[in-house]
Amino acid sequence: MEIPYTVKVRPDTGLINAKLGVWLFLASEVMLFGALFSSYILLRINAVEWPHHVLDVPLATVNTAVLISSSITMVMSWASLIMKDFKKYKLYMGTTILLGFVFLVIKFFEYSHHFETGEIPSKSTFFAVYFTMTGLHGLHVIGGMIVNSYFWGPGSKMWKTDPERFTNRIEVAGLYWHFVDLVWIFLFPVLYLL
Amino acid sequence: MEITHAEDIQKHVRVYVSVFVALLALTIITVTISYLNLSVVPAIIVALVIASVKGSLVASYFMHLISERKLIYAALILAAVFFLFLIFIPLLAMSDRIH
Numbered sequence: 001m002e003i004p005y006t007v008k009v010r011p012d013t014g015l016i017n018a019k020l021g022v023w024l025f026l027a028s029e030v031m032l033f034g035a036l037f038s039s040y041i042l043l044r045i046n047a048v049e050w051p052h053h054v055l056d057v058p059l060a061t062v063n064t065a066v067l068i069s070s071s072i073t074m075v076m077s078w079a080s081l082i083m084k085d086f087k088k089y090k091l092y093m094g095t096t097i098l099l100g101f102v103f104l105v106i107k108f109f110e111y112s113h114h115f116e117t118g119e120i121p122s123k124s125t126f127f128a129v130y131f132t133m134t135g136l137h138g139l140h141v142i143g144g145m146i147v148n149s150y151f152w153g154p155g156s157k158m159w160k161t162d163p164e165r166f167t168n169r170i171e172v173a174g175l176y177w178h179f180v181d182l183v184w185i186f187l188f189p190v191l192y193l194l
Numbered sequence: 195m196e197i198t199h200a201e202d203i204q205k206h207v208r209v210y211v212s213v214f215v216a217l218l219a220l221t222i223i224t225v226t227i228s229y230l231n232l233s234v235v236p237a238i239i240v241a242l243v244i245a246s247v248k249g250s251l252v253a254s255y256f257m258h259l260i261s262e263r264k265l266i267y268a269a270l271i272l273a274a275v276f277f278l279f280l281i282f283i284p285l286l287a288m289s290d291r292i293h
Contacts, residue, residue: 182249
């Protein structure tokens with residue numbers, strides 16, 4: 001079956017179907033993370049005490065920079081396709097995946113340090129919230145890396161057969177990846193700085 | 195966003211780089227402020243304002259929301275309204291406790 005409106009915009013929405021679909025998915029993601037942020041606010045307001053700067057701020061600052069960098073390489077991979085430069089696309093998309101990996105490695109070191117010092121989710125409300133929110137975010141990073149790796153590897157064959165459709169795919173994959181970056185932009189101050 | 199010409203994209207790339215630099219700068223600013231030991235309320239306001247500016251930059255430029263179709267705005271406004279419900283209803287419930 002042919003998927004409709006992958007390149008041509010659908011007249012009534014003015015959009016390609018994939019883009020509208022991903023935006024609706026992201027709206028549902030706002031609700032998913034929204035529920036967690038809402039719980040965080042309630043738990044924190046009612047908490048007797050809330051730790052300040054107990055997490056590794058410098059390491060998380062580096063991780064924030066890593067994720068922001070991966071966002072610009074993602075948008076550059078799409079821009080490279082608009083400029084019909086497939087080699088640059090591969091380079092930028094490869095860098096995006098690599099930066100996602102670096103983010104996870106840093107997160108892994110953070111997590112193992114917490115486990116070693118007994119800072120597990122059952123230790124306090126703060127650590128329960130911290131592991132739930134960063135854990136769900138980490139799963140999103142892994143999901144994005146799987147999709148991006150497919151588009152870097154086997155999925156990139158489409159560039160030869162249907163370049164416009166492939167470019168659109170990278171654009172909507174980018175929407176998701178930037179959303180994951182956006183969630184971290186809020187998680188970072190909420191969990192690490194406040 | 196309808197970009198089809200390579201010349202248009204060059205301008206966009208310059209914007210992307212500026213946004214990237216702004217995001218890094220704001221990250222450093224928010225981390226520095228967190229070490230100033232402000233009292234809780236101003237600290238939360240400053241951190242959330244900076245995070246919102248960063249989030250808007252990502253959504254507007256990297257996700258092209260600044261030049262997107264109306265239907266997407268409609269979907270996001272709906273999500274934003276429900277998000278506010280989600281945040282405020284539990285808080286309202288808390289202020290009306292049965293003792």
